[in-house]
Amino acid sequence: MNFKAHLESLDIFTRVGKIADELGLEAYVVGGYVRDLILNRPCKDIDFVCVGSGINLAQKVADSYQEHVPLSVFKNFGTANIRLEDWEVEFVGARRESYRHDSRKPIVEDGTLQEDLERRDFTINAMAVSVNAHNFGELIDPFNGISDIKSKTIKTPTDPIITFSDDPLRMMRAIRFAAQLHFDIEPDTFMAIVHDAHRLQIVSAERIMDELTKIIMTPKPSYGFKLLFVSKLLHQFFPEMVELQGVDSVGDKSHKDNFYHTLQVLDNITPNTDNLWLRWAAILHDIGKPATKRFHPKAGWTFHGHEDKGARMVPGIFRRMKLPMDERMKYVQKLVRLHLRPIALVSDKVTDSAVRRLLFDAGDDVNDLMTLCRADITSKNNNKVQRFLANFDKVEAKLIEVEEKDQVRNFQPPVSGEEIMEIFNLQPSKVVGELKEEIKEAILNGQIQNNKAEALDLLYKLAERKGLKKLL
Structure with a gap:
């Protein structure tokens, strides 16, 4: 040089x-x-x-x-x-x-x-x-x-035990550099990380997250996460992710290792997005599985409701890790909650109503949701993977078709609450909310089109049933 x-x-x-x-x-x-x-x-x-x-x-x-x-x-x-x-x-x-x-x-x-x-x-x-x-x-x-x-080696210049004990953040930096450069950590240096992993507790969450973010944003973040797991650094600040690891068996029935599945989903999504928070959605999409794991003699292992449980866990994880408690957290929470929904739409019998509801719930994030769902296909059976991807192609085509027809992605009620109050001389009240909700449900169920004329026509019928009269 x-x-x-x-x-x-x-x-x-x-x-x-x-x-x-x-x-x-x-x-x-x-x-x-x-x-x-x-x-x-x-x-x-x-x-x-x-x-x-x-x-x-x-x-x-x-x-x-x-x-x-x-x-x-x-x-x-x-x-x-x-x-x-x-x-x-x-x-x-x-x-x-x-x-x-x-x-x-x-x-x-x-x-x-x-x-x-x-x-x-x-x-x-x-x-x-x-x-x-x-x-x-x-x-x-x-x-x-x-x-x-x-030789592509991460090594400390002096005794690694002293180096990491002095400044435990260096352990996170060692793994971050290994992940960014795709280097190996020299054995004595790695063993010192294992020895001193508990010392990470004196480091602020903000500094740990700075390093973790850089690991998440590498081309193959699973490498860094595996090092974090084996060294037990991950155990110090992300126990929920550690709990995903492991396989339980009863007889001949086992479930997949959800930790390594999560890492595969993260690696799968990485080439398709530089959005840190979409990558976080991949990390957290199955975080509710340990709490919802059940065994049934006939069905085997189930994780019913893990998407809702995971979504409820997101704010606590973000708060503890000093991640932003704003729209970015809500975005991750939404994708975690919805990540199973597109799978239910692969059937040819799926109704437009179900598609409308997904578009309504996902809003502008529906494309990111589909990116997450595609990344969530981790089978080693390539034929199965291709079959699922082809099904998602059909789902995306259906989403486009219904959105062009009904325009519910960013649903705004055709008749506002203020208009309802003005038409019927009402004060803000429960009945106003009920009328708005019934109009929304009618649109999502396909009973009326998403336009003002049909919404007003339905409003007058609903109001008449409730004994409300229009002002002249």
Whole structure:
């Protein structure tokens, strides 16, 4: 890798090196930028370490531009960053760290470059390239990070037990990097994760979710989840998913392992969506199965009502994990509740009414629901898979046909509650709601068309039965 040629091609590196020389500082680009440069991955975050004041270096670099460059200083952390178009550039002084057992917040002291690299999480992130003139572009790799990149290995630069005990979030980061890069975790490093998995309890849910989100958004998230499960990290923050694992048998009747089924559904949906919350729906679609599992001598294992139970579990899981308690949670909850409904529509005898009700309940999310349902087909029998997919093709065609005819996907009542009150001189009351509900049901059941004329005609008939009279 010709680091010198790459660094010379970007002004920021030669500029920082020149200013560091003027200040008499050693300065290096470190960490993720160096790693991604070697891996030929895009990276817009540049981290500089200098042996001295990173804040002072950042200030001088910002001042060197003719145009205004935004500078943010974080004195408590000894860091500063500047933004150059779409580049985020951070500066910090080299440091060494020590930790208390009950906190992942380090005690920081000034240190050497060696000490700074030694404190980093993994060897692939513990490399530096000099930007000083006398050794510009020279790689410093004291822990053989290049070798570990070549062998696709995640490994800590020092004793992994100490590394993970000091900052337990690094265990999540190890699995996240393994999932993103499709690397293996070195055996001693992985065993240290198993040993210290319980230490994850001192890490905030927000930080854990940051790493989990990155795992979910990888091209094959099952790899990361399997590592989380085997290491028992998953047990620390997602016990509901852990409970999906396992197979019960009575006689010759068994059920599938719902943990590994869920991972297959997640992998199946991944090529079809970058929507994090649709991927969460895949993760949670069967989360209610352990609570609803029953055995019947004739039927075998059943999970009746698991979709409703799962939907009721979603808010609690989101709340505990510090995931957003807003429309995104409601979207996931809706898809979990509805994920079995399209399966019931594969019969040729299915009524338009059933299709209308699915369109009404799913609304604009009906296409995402169908994407989830297709991903939920995980049989090893390819003929069975193709048969189910062909059935879903018919369902989607039926959804399109009924929607074009009846327009109920985003159902708005043809007659509003305000109009009903005005027509019959009513105050807000139970009877107004009943009239609106009966009109909606008549449309969904196909008794009337979804238009104002037919809705008003029905309204007058319903009102007459209730003894209501129109105003003249």
